[in-house]
Amino acid sequence: MDFGGTKLLIGEVDEDGTVLRSKRYATGFMRQADAVRALMEAVRDYRDNIGFAGKPAAAGVGIVGIVDNARGEWISIAHDPEGPPVPLARMVSQELGLPCGIDNDVRSSTTAELLLGQGRYSKNFIYLNVGTGLAAGFVVEGQILRGANVNAGEIGHMVVDLSDGSPCACGRAGCVENVVSGIGFTQQAQLHGMDELMTQAGRRADVCRLFDRAEEGDAVCREIMEYGARALACVIMNLVRTTDPDTIIYGGGILGDERFLHMVERALEPETMRGVTRGMVASSFNPQYAGLLGAVSLGMVKARTLRKGATA
Ligand SMILES: [Zn+2]
Numbered sequence: 687m688d689f690g691g692t693k694l695l696i697g698e699v700d701e702d703g704t705v706l707r708s709k710r711y712a713t714g715f716m717r718q719a720d721a722v723r724a725l726m727e728a729v730r731d732y733r734d735n736i737g738f739a740g741k742p743a744a745a746g747v748g749i750v751g752i753v754d755n756a757r758g759e760w761i762s763i764a765h766d767p768e769g770p771p772v773p774l775a776r777m778v779s780q781e782l783g784l785p786c787g788i789d790n791d792v793r794s795s796t797t798a799e800l801l802l803g804q805g806r807y808s809k810n811f812i813y814l815n816v817g818t819g820l821a822a823g824f825v826v827e828g829q830i831l832r833g834a835n836v837n838a839g840e841i842g843h844m845v846v847d848l849s850d851g852s853p854c855a856c857g858r859a860g861c862v863e864n865v866v867s868g869i870g871f872t873q874q875a876q877l878h879g880m881d882e883l884m885t886q887a888g889r890r891a892d893v894c895r896l897f898d899r900a901e902e903g904d905a906v907c908r909e910i911m912e913y914g915a916r917a918l919a920c921v922i923m924n925l926v927r928t929t930d931p932d933t934i935i936y937g938g939g940i941l942g943d944e945r946f947l948h949m950v951e952r953a954l955e956p957e958t959m960r961g962v963t964r965g966m967v968a969s970s971f972n973p974q975y976a977g978l979l980g981a982v983s984l985g986m987v988k989a990r991t992l993r994k995g996a997t998a
Pocket of ligand 1: 842843844854855856857858861
């Protein structure tokens with residue numbers, strides 16, 4: 687189950703990462719209790735109406751918000767909890783009669799890279815997701831970093847500009863997510879009064895159009911794009927100095943645009959990046975199923991852990 691806040695994809699995947707069947711469900715809940723109800727209904731619908739091609743070994747849920755993988759609890763959908771943690775792994779496990787692993791969407795994608803993707807060739811890599819927001823997963827010596835409060839990887843709230851006084855929702859000022867992400871490019875477009883970049887719904891900047899306009903020579907769009915690229919390169923180099931990875935794997939729509947990717951790469955200092963011997967590599971997953979593969983990887987880890995426990 688890949689639950690991204692606005693969409694839920696449930697699917698069955700084999701151990702090589704091949705998607706056997708799947709079904710997309712519409713969601714759009716901002717409250718955790720509503721989301722849990724919708725998720726459990728969808729699980730029952732999938733089991734009863736789509737069914738399984740094979741005999742499933744495990745289930746997994748990759749989900750937005752704060753998730754405690756070890757306890758199998760979904761702590762909150764947004765920054766602040768609405769109530770006690772939801773024992774989502776146990777709920778899904780009981781419904782399907784399968785072991786179930788859960789984690790947040792970025793660590794779930796990081797697990798997929800480690801088991802099925804570009805991370806198979808590395809023990810020390812960073813998975814960087816630049817999409818609506820900006821976040822990262824860290825693998826150090828083959829282990830995924832989660833942290834004392836399962837909050838590791840919130841790199842969007844690293845400050846890259848001490849002179850920027852504009853406050854962020856996290857309580858600091860100058861956070862990088864506010865300049866380079868779907869949210870960030872939207873804020874920058876609004877600050878510069880570029881209403882023509884807003885999508886029909888009017889709530890998000892069309893990042894592709896921003897890059898098009900920059901390419902066509904629009905000075906303001908060019909400045910927003912270049913500043914975003916330099917800020918992201920700064921974060922990447924700070925992270926490289928922190929965990930010493932040999933690979934940076936990237937996903938999410940924004941670095942998928944080659945014009946922006948090349949701008950970021952040009953801003954990386956060779957001296958800092960020389961240990962990143964495999965360089966910046968794109969996730970090899972089909973973006974449509976990347977989240978689903980993340981969820982599946984969580985199930986695979988859970989099943990392996992249980993097998994190890996059984997033979998120990
Ligand atoms: Zn922040």
